[in-house]
Amino acid sequence: MLTATEKQRIYLSPPHMSGHEMKYIQEAFDTNWVAPLGPNVDAFEKEIAHYVGANDAVAVSSGTAAIHLALSLLNVNKGDTVFCSSLTFVASANPIIYQGAVPVFIDSEPDTWNMSPVGLEKALKDAASTGKLPKAVIVVNLYGQSAKMDEILRLCEEYDIPVIEDAAESLGSTYKGKPSGAFGKFGIFSFNGNKIITTSGGGILVSNDKELLKKARFLATQARDAAPHYQHSTTGFNYRMSNILAGIGRAQLQVLEDRVAARKRIFSVYFQELNHLPGVSFMPELEDTKSNRWLTALTINEEMAGVSAQTLINELTNQNIEARPVWKPLHLQPLFESTKYYPHYEEESISERLFEDGICLPSGSNMTNEQQMRIINAVENHFKARV
Numbered sequence: 001m002l003t004a005t006e007k008q009r010i011y012l013s014p015p016h017m018s019g020h021e022m023k024y025i026q027e028a029f030d031t032n033w034v035a036p037l038g039p040n041v042d043a044f045e046k047e048i049a050h051y052v053g054a055n056d057a058v059a060v061s062s063g064t065a066a067i068h069l070a071l072s073l074l075n076v077n078k079g080d081t082v083f084c085s086s087l088t089f090v091a092s093a094n095p096i097i098y099q100g101a102v103p104v105f106i107d108s109e110p111d112t113w114n115m116s117p118v119g120l121e122k123a124l125k126d127a128a129s130t131g132k133l134p135k136a137v138i139v140v141n142l143y144g145q146s147a148k149m150d151e152i153l154r155l156c157e158e159y160d161i162p163v164i165e166d167a168a169e170s171l172g173s174t175y176k177g178k179p180s181g182a183f184g185k186f187g188i189f190s191f192n193g194n195k196i197i198t199t200s201g202g203g204i205l206v207s208n209d210k211e212l213l214k215k216a217r218f219l220a221t222q223a224r225d226a227a228p229h230y231q232h233s234t235t236g237f238n239y240r241m242s243n244i245l246a247g248i249g250r251a252q253l254q255v256l257e258d259r260v261a262a263r264k265r266i267f268s269v270y271f272q273e274l275n276h277l278p279g280v281s282f283m284p285e286l287e288d289t290k291s292n293r294w295l296t297a298l299t300i301n302e303e304m305a306g307v308s309a310q311t312l313i314n315e316l317t318n319q320n321i322e323a324r325p326v327w328k329p330l331h332l333q334p335l336f337e338s339t340k341y342y343p344h345y346e347e348e349s350i351s352e353r354l355f356e357d358g359i360c361l362p363s364g365s366n367m368t369n370e371q372q373m374r375i376i377n378a379v380e381n382h383f384k385a386r387v
């Protein structure tokens with residue numbers, strides 16, 4: 001028989017409110033700023049830009065919208081090519097399709113699980129030899145860990161290709177002391193309910209290029225020309241963040257450092273308790289980087305462990321614990337069938353192995369010690385019960 005607490009579902013990464021959100025929402029109601037845009041939006045943009053060390057930011061309705069705007073600002077159009085990490089959520093690449101462009105997927109490398117500079121270099125060389133370089137490269141920072149930015153930026157500079165840093169999962173992380181999201185021509189963050197801080201739904205585009213972000217604001221509000229009547233010369237979007245949700249974001253941003261600390265603590269407890277299990281390897285943290293450990297991810301070598309990521313996920317699911325496989329690489333998705341893909345090694349695809357062997361454990365910053373011990377016990381018991 002399960003006890004009441006044992007039955008209670010443990011989620012992978014649920015929202016974690018600070019208690020100060022209502023103050024900003026109330027203010028918006030009191031002043032009747034119940035609309036897209038308003039003082040919370042302006043303040044939230046300034047606060048995020050300041051936190052990341054970027055010149056400006058544009059708050060939008062989702063991280064996906066932010067990526068779409070970035071591609072649009074870089075004039076990615078029908079028939080153009082865009083390179084993108086393969087091991088990521090589909091939202092990284094969907095905006096490439098919105099623009100009628102063609103994605104090319106790049107494998108991960110083992111040190112960060114992120115875009116392989118080796119795969120990227122090969123893809124760039126091939127593209128240069130056919131005279132069709134990509135219009136942009138979308139680099140993802142998986143589960144909070146920054147990609148090898150120095151190597152990737154050097155290659156992209158060599159070929160003069162702008163980088164969009166998909167930092168949806170890595171707000172609060174740093175790479176060589178510099179905040180995640182501040183590396184490319186554009187950085188994007190997501191404030192979806194499962195991210196390290198949330199506005200329930202939302203995203204933001206950051207950049208040092210104020211002129212382009214001015215254009216982002218224009219495009220995100222239906223591209224209205226300066227005229228007393230409604231006049232439009234280009235196709236815009238309705239992508240701006242509402243003043244209510246920006247209020248939630250302001251309160252959340254105040255506790256970001258606490259949230260990062262909590263997720264890192266959760267990671268270290270998992271590491272301490274589970275790293276000795278046969279075949280278990282935790283997602284590494286690259287030297288001179290700080291991962292926010294948005295999700296604790298690890299791989300299980302089935303031969304050594306006698307259990308697999310899949311059997312463990314099934315067992316945790318049976319115990320009402322939400323664990324997930326690592327993202328299914330986009331080059332394996334039916335949606336992107338026959339899309340070009342550049343693996344890290346000729347003979348071995350790293351992202352495919354991570355998908356086979358990888359598991360994400362519940363990592364919410366509001367998870368209790370008891371809940372985490374329940375998960376750890378379930379994992380240990382599954383290993384003990386192996387045949």
Ligand SMILES: *Cc1c(COP(=O)(O)O)cnc(C)c1O
Pocket residue numbers: 061062063064065088089091092140166168169189190191192201202203
């Ligand atoms: C969550 C996420 C997004 C998309 O963000 P939304 O706000 O949900 O649109 C993009 N990329 C990655 C890597 C994500 O995890």
